[in-house]
Amino acid sequence: xxxxxxxxxxxxxxxxxxxxxxxxxxxxxxxxxxxxxxxxxxxxxxxxxxxxxxxxxxxxxxxxxxxxxxxxxxxxxxxxxxxxxxxxxxxxxxxxx
Numbered sequence: 835x836x837x838x839x840x841x842x843x844x845x846x847x848x849x850x851x852x853x854x855x856x857x858x859x860x861x862x863x864x865x866x867x868x869x870x871x872x873x874x875x876x877x878x879x880x881x882x883x884x885x886x887x888x889x890x891x892x893x894x895x896x897x898x899x900x901x902x903x904x905x906x907x908x909x910x911x912x913x914x915x916x917x918x919x920x921x922x923x924x925x926x927x928x929x930x931x
Contacts, residue, residue, distance in 0.1 A: 835861055835862070835894060835895065835896065836862045836887075836891070836894060836895040836896075837861050837862070837863050837864070837895070837896050837898060838863075838864050838866055838883075838884035838885075838887040838896070839853055839856075839865050839866060840867060840880040840881050840883060840885075840897070840898075840900070841867070841868055841877070841899065841900035841901060842868055842875050842876065842877035842879075842900075842901055842902075843868055843873055844877075844900065845900025845901060846868055846871055848900055849865070849900055852898065853865055864884075864887060866881075866883040866884040866887065867879070867880040867883065868880055877907055878906075881899050881907050882910055882913075884897045884899055884911070885897060885910065885911040885912075885914040885919070886914055888914070888916070888917050889914040889916045889917050892916035892917065897917070897919075899911060899919070904921045904922075904923070908920070908921050
């Protein structure tokens with residue numbers, strides 16, 4: 835299973851932790867950015883890359899995207915054929931990473 839990860843600056847630290855965790859568990863991970871902290875970056879630039887990757891093979895891939903509220907990120911992802919993104923608030927999950 836291939837997992838595409840993407841975020842803007844808001845979720846950069848969490849994305850990096852999750853990338854390491856998934857890699858250790860044996861998943862193939864494709865990091866779609868952001869790759870460095872830039873408070874002026876724009877989430878569609880990264881989210882669309884991940885969603886496009888999932889849309890190419892929705893049976894064998896998944897995406898995990900991060901952002902500020904998650905609303906805009908989900909809207910961008912849902913524009914791609916074969917992709918259905920749902921919003922999930924995981925503040926409790928941060929404690930175990």
